[in-house]
């Protein structure tokens with residue numbers, strides 16, 4: 001059993017990163033046609049020949065091989081977590097075999113980067129990935145935009161999400177993504193995928209900022225190990241946090257290559273327990289095993305304290321939502337803030353009580369109606385900056401942060417804007433749960449029940465090679 005360790009808690013003199021760096025350089029020597037090469041492994045996530053990051057990668061495998069094994073990454077989908085777990089498992093096996101061939105230890109495991117920790121420098125990329133800044137350092141990557149992630153882009157509110165699936169329209173948003181077919185986008189990203197996953201990609205930028213090049217950056221794999229770890233953390237919190245049980249999720253087959261290169265097949269069912277994925281692994285500090293189910297609030301609180309977040313449960317997975325307002329023209333984003341507004345239908349609706357299920361909770365009449373703000377048909381070019389969304393800042397009450405609704409990463413927007421074998425080209429879709437924010441804004445003196453003002457603000461200037469258009473902004477509510 002391997003243990004994937006916290007990269008910032010590796011003991012002095014530990015060789016995990018040193019061996020990783022050696023293996024990366026070794027895998028980079030292999031031709032792109034070799035499934036165990038650095039390029040081939042990255043291309044399984046995504047490949048885009050015109051990208052500067054892919055220059056010099058020829059000769060390439062046959063078109064048939066590319067169609068079968070490349071561009072497989074699952075985003076905006078309930079397969080996001082299991083697909084990336086499988087992908088990491090075979091990658092770790094291939095790196096491990098490379099390290100053994102180089103004379104290294106047999107128990108190498110991928111470390112994880114927990115950027116959400118409150119320890120100093122947790123949000124800085126581990127130093128070994130930054131310096132020396134030279135191609136001789138297997139962990140360094142040219143073209144990154146930043147080596148540090150702003151705090152608001154690594155928060156873990158996703159762990160509060162109860163249902164695994166959900167699209168924020170017919171149901172609340174899900175932790176792991178909406179039910180979908182084999183997918184590259186188009187449907188809203190799951191809560192964990194939106195934040196912190198997408199944000200970390202775009203905040204680092206460069207190759208990491210685009211799914212078609214992200215796997216080329218050695219930090220990608222430590223980032224995804226952390227996302228994979230958070231899946232287990234979420235399950236361990238219990239209180240109805242469970243994986244899907246539908247056969248469409250459990251049995252869908254994905255193809256990879258193992259360390260000996262032949263194709264192998266895996267399904268979600270094969271990766272439900274990390275201890276039985278290939279030779280098995282656990283995460284340092286995270287109990288593995290069967291998740292606690294049904295109101296395990298004590299365990300949930302312990303897990304939350306460990307992750308440094310507040311518990312704010314929503315167990316109402318059966319809630320249905322309706323669109324209550326939408327914009328009627330697209331919004332083109334720029335380096336200035338973009339203002340849009342929604343005409344609301346009037347007085348806020350209050351949640352209907354189910355007196356058949358008369359509980360302590362039902363005695364509280366003021367539970368706010370769930371409200372989800374959707375950004376649909378997002379198309380664009382390049383790697384645009386993360387944009388922060390505020391509601392009703394026109395009130396200018398001097399407390400802007402109290403109006404913060406969340407952020408939009410646009411991770412993969414260029415790819416989603418073009419129709420191809422995997423997607424329609426109808427663009428991306430993000431959804432922000434604004435239930436608590438709307439509830440607090442309603443208590444402000446200038447609340448207008450007929451109008452919601454939305455401000456979309458770039459976290460840094462847009463450069464000339466990037467663009468984003470949001471086709472429609474809509475509000476769904478109970």
Ligand SMILES: [Cu+2]
Nearest residue numbers: 197201214224
């Ligand atoms: Cu990713």
